[in-house]
Amino acid sequence: MIVRIFKSGVSNGESPVKYLLGNTDHTGNQRAVKPEVLEGNPQTTIDVINSIQRKYKYISGCISFRDSEKPTRSQLYEIIDDFKKTFCPKLNGDNFNSLFVLHQDKGNIEVHFVFANQELKSNRRFNIHPPGKQNIQFFESFVKVTNQKLGYAQVIPDPLKIAFTDFERKTPEGRKDKSNKRWIQQSIIKAIQKGDIKNRDDLCKHLDENLGVTVTRQGKDYLSVKLPGALKAKRLRGALYSEDASYQELIKQSIASKQPYYLSPSEFKAEQIKLNDYIQAREQFNIKAYLTPRPMRRFAKQINPTLTTTTRRMKMAKKDYLPIIKRIIREALMATRIKPTPKNLVIAMPDMKTTMSNVASIRSKALGVTKSPETLDLDALKMTIAEVETNMHKAIGEMSNTKNPIEAAKLQQRVIQLKIQLEKLYAEMRAIQIKFGLSVSFPKPK
Numbered sequence: 286m287i288v289r290i291f292k293s294g295v296s297n298g299e300s301p302v303k304y305l306l307g308n309t310d311h312t313g314n315q316r317a318v319k320p321e322v323l324e325g326n327p328q329t330t331i332d333v334i335n336s337i338q339r340k341y342k343y344i345s346g347c348i349s350f351r352d353s354e355k356p357t358r359s360q361l362y363e364i365i366d367d368f369k370k371t372f373c374p375k376l377n378g379d380n381f382n383s384l385f386v387l388h389q390d391k392g393n394i395e396v397h398f399v400f401a402n403q404e405l406k407s408n409r410r411f412n413i414h415p416p417g418k419q420n421i422q423f424f425e426s427f428v429k430v431t432n433q434k435l436g437y438a439q440v441i442p443d444p445l446k447i448a449f450t451d452f453e454r455k456t457p458e459g460r461k462d463k464s465n466k467r468w469i470q471q472s473i474i475k476a477i478q479k480g481d482i483k484n485r486d487d488l489c490k491h492l493d494e495n496l497g498v499t500v501t502r503q504g505k506d507y508l509s510v511k512l513p514g515a516l517k518a519k520r521l522r523g524a525l526y527s528e529d530a531s532y533q534e535l536i537k538q539s540i541a542s543k544q545p546y547y548l549s550p551s552e553f554k555a556e557q558i559k560l561n562d563y564i565q566a567r568e569q570f571n572i573k574a575y576l577t578p579r580p581m582r583r584f585a586k587q588i589n590p591t592l593t594t595t596t597r598r599m600k601m602a603k604k605d606y607l608p609i610i611k612r613i614i615r616e617a618l619m620a621t622r623i624k625p626t627p628k629n630l631v632i633a634m635p636d637m638k639t640t641m642s643n644v645a646s647i648r649s650k651a652l653g654v655t656k657s658p659e660t661l662d663l664d665a666l667k668m669t670i671a672e673v674e675t676n677m678h679k680a681i682g683e684m685s686n687t688k689n690p691i692e693a694a695k696l697q698q699r700v701i702q703l704k705i706q707l708e709k710l711y712a713e714m715r716a717i718q719i720k721f722g723l724s725v726s727f728p729k730p731k
Contacts, residue, residue, distance in 0.1 A: 298334030325384035374568035
């Protein structure tokens with residue numbers, strides 16, 4: 286027994302259900318045995334899948350048995366129950382929708398399944414086969430334990446087995462590529478067994494000289510080849526085409542994979558412990574994701590499978606409060622991210638109005654005074670000039686030390702403004718000197 290997951294899940298609900306219950310297989314040939322629903326309601330599965338607004342709407346796969354493996358009807362139901370308890374722990378029929386259909390038209394027994402990718406009470410995403418290496422090991426552990434319980438031999442991967450794509454298995458053009466790959470691999474294996482191929486260079490030479498196949502690219506785990514008369518290159522993948530492949534070892538492993546193998550008591554116990562660990566981890570996730578009340582859970586309309594009657598996709602209802610909640614959260618996050626402006630970057634500039642008022646007062650005193658020019662009060666003007674010079678030098682120092690281009694540009698603009706202001710102040714000072722013939726002079730600002 287082995288579990289396979291298909292690369293699908295983005296179509297509407299009619300597509301997988303129609304295939305599972307149809308009288309023809311994927312090649313269009315009539316099925317010798319009519320499919321049989323073991324568990325679930327096909328129409329409900331269609332309706333639930335069609336109500337999902339996400340891209341990936343369902344997971345489909347198959348529990349496949351060898352021709353020699355003949356599980357009874359009660360064993361099939363037990364396997365279905367174990368499958369759901371293993372990959373949907375702590376959840377029941379009120380939480381997820383599934384459909385199991387029996388196929389026997391290929392001479393062996395296959396139990397096909399479809400799971401809608403939505404938890405029914407919360408409307409949150411639900412996936413029995415999430416991506417990742419750990420999930421692959423989870424399914425492999427389930428297969429090992431189940432085979433041992435049923436008394437079936439373990440499934441040992443054949444390193445020389447060719448993996449075909451859905452395109453190669455289901456389309457006329459793909460089946461031609463599938464036939465070519467088999468022809469190439471059989472020729473390579475015969476040459477390895479004769480001792481003609483010992484390394485990758487020998488393999489490429491064999492393809493070119495004996496098969497007329499041109500190697501266009503050599504990757505770490507693949508070869509790109511162009512067949513005679515072909516316009517495009519095809520990629521050959523697998524352990525046989527890896528750059529570090531040990532060909533004789535691969536032949537031995539391939540032969541060993543075809544021999545029946547059963548777990549020892551210690552191996553079976555270790556595999557059970559591993560499987561229980563995976564189940565507990567999935568159980569904790571399900572409790573946290575679907576069974577724990579959340580104060581801010583989305584107020585979406587729940588799907589009731591018993592009341593779902595339409596096969597048309599339902600439009601998601603508008604909720605006016607959602608944009609408001611999002612805006613409040615966004616504003617709160619932005620407020621926490623605003624950093625206070627460093628004090629040393631703030632350059633206090635003299636108030637121009639105050640400065641000019643002081644200058645005007647001094648000038649008016651100078652023009653209307655009856656005293657001698659030496660008694661004029663120029664202290665205020667001198668202090669203003671000194672203050673502007675100090676701020677200008679400080680801004681120049683900050684501009685030289687900052688590494689932020691934006692702050693440097695701001696500081697450069699301040700320096701320019703301070704220089705203009707200083708020019709005006711010195712001009713006023715020179716005007717007073719000329720007016721009253723003062724001998725005191727100030728250097729021209731730099």
